[in-house]
Amino acid sequence: SQTIHQWPATLVQPVGSPLSLECTVEGTSNPNLYWYRQAAGRGLQLLFYSVGIGQISSEVPQNLSASRPQDRQFILSSKKLLLSDSGFYLCAWRSKLGHNSPLHFGNGTRLTVT
Amino acid sequence: AQKVTQAQTEISVVEKEDVTLDCVYETRDTTYYLFWYKQPPSGELVFLIRRNSFDEQNEISGRYSWNFQKSTSSFNFTITASQVVDSAVYFCALSQGGSEKLVFGKGTKLTVNP
Numbered sequence: 415s416q417t418i419h420q421w422p423a424t425l426v427q428p429v430g431s432p433l434s435l436e437c438t439v440e441g442t443s444n445p446n447l448y449w450y451r452q453a454a455g456r457g458l459q460l461l462f463y464s465v466g467i468g469q470i471s472s473e474v475p476q477n478l479s480a481s482r483p484q485d486r487q488f489i490l491s492s493k494k495l496l497l498s499d500s501g502f503y504l505c506a507w508r509s510k511l512g513h514n515s516p517l518h519f520g521n522g523t524r525l526t527v528t
Numbered sequence: 529a530q531k532v533t534q535a536q537t538e539i540s541v542v543e544k545e546d547v548t549l550d551c552v553y554e555t556r557d558t559t560y561y562l563f564w565y566k567q568p569p570s571g572e573l574v575f576l577i578r579r580n581s582f583d584e585q586n587e588i589s590g591r592y593s594w595n596f597q598k599s600t601s602s603f604n605f606t607i608t609a610s611q612v613v614d615s616a617v618y619f620c621a622l623s624q625g626g627s628e629k630l631v632f633g634k635g636t637k638l639t640v641n642p
Contacts, residue, residue: 514578
């Protein structure tokens with residue numbers, strides 16, 4: 415069966431520090447991968463998605479970047495964090511098989527920028 | 529453009545009451561997919577159901593049921609005989625046919641009180 419791992423679960427970082435959140439998927443190959451952010455309140459905002467290694471689509475211009483160095487690895491980064499980067503970050507994967515298959519989410523990383 | 533509206537921000541019910549969560553969507557495509565997710569207090573998003581635009585049959589799964597009506601662009605979710613464990617934020621989402629992206633509504637926070 416497929417599993418998705420996301421770490422760390424919580425993170426407190428000072429303004430101006432770098433960020434690296436990692437997400438890996440097991441039990442599937444060539445998935446679509448996604449980063450969402452859920453800010454205070456509850457809406458889910460799509461940040462990046464990737465349909466393959468090295469292929470990144472950015473949805474919102476911002477302080478963050480994403481990379482996909484391996485088929486089942488998706489990394490969210492920032493060189494210098496802003497207070498507004500605080501939030502709950504969720505990684506998700508989706509199979510390319512079938513039509514518009516559901517997203518499956520990791521447990522999330524709660525980031526607090528101080 | 530695609531959009532999902534969940535007009536109910538928060539709902540509070542007493543255990544055993546029935547509750548309906550509303551979802552209204554906008555899309556220009558004739559082929560699209562609708563989803564419901566549950567986010568319990570722990571934070572992870574749990575996939576509940578996917579529906580394609582060509583299948584308007586209502587669906588029932590235990591205490592959960594979904595009413596899809598293209599005429600009103602709605603995909604409402606009803607929980608029968610609610611339980612405390614149903615307390616969560618529920619998200620409705622839309623994906624246009626062939627799109628890599630899933631657009632979420634802002635969510636409805638459901639609190640079931642004992």
